[in-house]
Amino acid sequence: MTGAVGFIATNIFGTYIAYAPIDRYFDAGLAYASFPGWSFVPDSAGAAQLVMADLEPGPQPTSALMSWAFAFHAAAGEFATDPRIRGDAIAAIGHSRYGKSALIASGWSDRIAGAVAHQSGFGGGSSSRSKTGETLVRMAREYPHWLRPGLAEDLENGLDLTLDQHFLLALSAPKPIFLGNGRRDVWSDPNSSFILAQAADQVYEAAGAEGLVDGAGMRDFDPSADISYWLRVGGHSVVSEDIDAFTAFMQAHFGDDSPSETGLQSAQ
Template identity: 35%
Template sequence: MRYPNPLQLNTGGSADSVASWEGQRREELLSEFRENVYGQSLPLPTEQTFDVTEAEVDGIVRRNVTISVTGPEGTGSFDLRLFLPKADRPPLGTFLMIDHRGSVGDSPSASSDYAPIPTITEAGYAFAQIDAEQIAPDESDGYRSPIIDLFHPEGEDLPDDAGRAISAWAWGASRAMDYLETDPDIDPARVAVIGHSRGGKASLWAGAQDTRFAAVISNNSGSTGAKPARRGDGGVGAETVERINDSFPHWFPQTYRAFDGDEDALPVDQHELLALVAPRRIVVASATDDANADPEGEFLSYVAASRVYDLYGLGDTGLPSPDWKPATDTGFRGPAMSYHLRSGGHGLTAADWRTYLDGDLFSREPSGDGRR
């Protein structure tokens, strides 16, 4: 498969140094993704406030934060839940989940393998969650309320290149990060944004744009996540650009529809999205039986992104080989890149979380032969 060269400048030549990557090429790629794939992001709020309440539940400190944001068309809000381990030392790091399932409530003991809060806090980490439905409901006729319409007149169509739900969820993660920077118990230099499936698409877009996230975790993100668009269905019936636009017309801008069935015309591809996280840690997780997300494609994107990490001396993927198929149920870790292929189907499971919690995601120290 032919990948676009992530280092090829639009004006010709190559970004062959960190300076040219950060000074020119990175912004070129962000601009192309905004125009053609994810849409233009919402602007910063004109005003933002945090209303915090605290309780101790099942031995875990929980903070509920109402994040209120104001735009030209009014004020709205959404909630952040933050769970802190009870310990004498600060958390080892924080996982911020873009939760499209609404699976996290106020009681940590009611959580599932999708968001195993007691397991995470017992490992010494904090866990934060935003409910994507509170930001942009996952429906084609209601996704603009309550947040997007704060920045666009309610009775008018959005511009063709305006971001829709996925972009709004990513924007919400950045507003949650605004709060985490103020919390006295959180080290803002050790926050990972994580999402599964459609949440994984949003987490990648959030991490590509917002360099405050120290790590970006894509769990089974598939089409318009870690999977390359140019692979089409990957020979396994995976979701394509056309299928995702037809099934979820509220996720991406109208400009993305120009590439339905014509993925080769895209000026970017998804390995370049992963590369935009460099030099911070990128984490790609796939599942063997998740054909819709194309695990081989996600693997190939991960390997291809290492070309940009090489500029920083961080191009070691931790893999023993760049060829598909790697060992299953094994975590591979380089200085700034992590990957695993879990047995089974589409999901965020206890096995995935064990890999993340054991993966030392906030360090650039290599771990032996790459396996963990």
């Protein structure tokens, strides 16, 4: 981004909100590919539903979040045939709405080996029952195409949520997942994200994975943990410290001495 818009966006949402530091990923031994999610399914109510209705073959999604997760899956299938890429080490990475889809892709797709979900918030790694920040009902009202049809109305009419987002996290077990958060990003509710990471830990342990490190707190970042919780100062953004955390996580779980590269799929 350039000009006044770029200056404002960078100062509010961080240096890497609009573009990825590809050289830093390459220097870490990672391959990197990105696609604009909106070019696959528009991020717009009405237009999104029309496109989703024509997706064939595929899972016939009714939510844009699932559609973007399917895009991760489809892209991973293409890159898995490249001899330079480890097909068993392709992770989905996304920020905010695409962080939600990265988690869905990890839990649903057998082509995705893990997820880097940064500030995924409601519909992602944060509790749907939480009243802090954006809340699920507000998100469902403002972005109805992200979620299943009619969810906002059902929530406003008292729908009792019998499941919470730790079920989504648990679907990835034993795949490694990174849950990125900012201390001032109250909108995404980092506190409930940590609580759900603790809840999903039981499933990871049952699957023979480490999950969260025993006794770890919100500030105890361990990139080698299978549920790796990252909390930094600041708000809803992608900054240099985040990139360091992303690469540390990927190297801890997928790095080796082979000449093949680990894949990092990003929706932007």
